[in-house]
Amino acid sequence: MTEVPVPDEKHMRLRYAGTCRACGVDLPARTDAIYQKSTKTVRCVECVPAPSEPEKPQLSRREGDPTEVEPGVPGGSARREFERRRASREQRIRVKHPRLGGLILALGDEPQSTTAWDTGAIGEERLGARLNEYASDSIRVLHDRRIPGSRANIDHIVVARSGVYVVDAKRYKGRPTLKVEGGVLRPRVEKLLVGRRDCTRVVDSVRKQVEVVRGIVEDDRVVHGVLCFVEADWPLIGGSFVTRDVDVLWPKKLYAKLSADGPWSTGQVRALHRLLGGALPPAH
Structure with a gap:
């Protein structure tokens, strides 16, 4: 969504806590927000009024707001590092032992430095x-x-x-x-x-x-x-x-x-x- 320019509005980092005049969300100090000089009020950066229309409350993040913060995947980095180390070891063994590589991998355990990531x-x-x-x-x-x-x-x-x-x-x-x-x-x-x-x-x-x-x-x-x-x-x-x-x-x-x-x-x-x-x- 393209933000509609308003003459007396300014994008700034808040020095003091406030409340978004559009959606009612509390905005703590140091949050990026839009300050309106004429009304001395603030609003979320995401709460953008449509042209020639009064501001309307936006959908909350739990209602499908596309700017929802991605929570991330628990253990994602550790899991990827474990898979990378295991694949690297398998490749080294198969290259060094073309005929017996599969058997060596089946009978041997992963080193502790690899299993620690798992x-x-x-x-x-x-x-x-x-x-x-x-x-x-x-x-x-x-x-x-x-x-x-x-x-x-x-x-x-x-x-x-x-x-x-x-x-x-x-x-x-x-x-x-x-x-x-x-x-x-x-x-x-x-x-x-x-x-x-x-x-x-x-x-x-x-x-x-x-x-x-x-x-x-x-x-x-x-x-x-x-x-x-x-x-x-x-x-x-x-x-x-x-x-x-x-x-x-x-x-x-x-x-x-x-x-x-x-x-x-x-x-x-x-x-x-x-x-x-x-x-x-x-x-x-």
């Missing part, structure tokens, strides 16, 4: 499927988002009334625990262990992803980092904890957080979802 993809796919089931007007999800200028990606982003959650899904075996060293005479050091495996670097990765999202939202208070272990050995009582501002928990505990009430309206949830979806495209 394991990770399954974890992201399972958690992503459940998040999609929870999706609603007040809980909107994004999966497998590419970080511009980096080879890294974000597994899941959930925008809910209580905030924005940057979720890293892991399918590790063992019990997650927090090990604290120092704190009196030495600097306090927190380590994340899953069984005997030191997974502290995973916390560092989530913190970097949170900083990326905070840079887009421009509000440190509303963005939360989450490490969700989908098949870990969690105790019957308790078990979840926080390390360096990152929540470490399991899927049901995450769903409870997402369902909690918060200060944002469904319109604000929608606008933030759209903002993040545009800034962090799907990692095709």
Whole structure:
């Protein structure tokens, strides 16, 4: 649709929150919008009035708006990397052993460096499927988002009334625990262990992803980092904890957080979802 020029309108990034005069959606600060000087009101960029007609509310995204944010495919990047590595190994073996290549592939296992991608993809796919089931007007999800200028990606982003959650899904075996060293005479050091495996670097990765999202939202208070272990050995009582501002928990505990009430309206949830979806495209 071609936007109709209006003399007293200006395309700008909002300094303050507002409400679209056409469709009634809440527009948070820093959102791209159209400001009308004569009425001192704003509207969504997508809400375009027809020539010589008054503005009419546009269809909501859930009613088929073609500008709907693409949620992405859970585990898409990990699944593609697994398939690429497996195909590359098969090609190398068949070229090196033209006659016995098929037999070698049938009897041999994929290396751990390859199966790790399959394991990770399954974890992201399972958690992503459940998040999609929870999706609603007040809980909107994004999966497998590419970080511009980096080879890294974000597994899941959930925008809910209580905030924005940057979720890293892991399918590790063992019990997650927090090990604290120092704190009196030495600097306090927190380590994340899953069984005997030191997974502290995973916390560092989530913190970097949170900083990326905070840079887009421009509000440190509303963005939360989450490490969700989908098949870990969690105790019957308790078990979840926080390390360096990152929540470490399991899927049901995450769903409870997402369902909690918060200060944002469904319109604000929608606008933030759209903002993040545009800034962090799907990692095709």
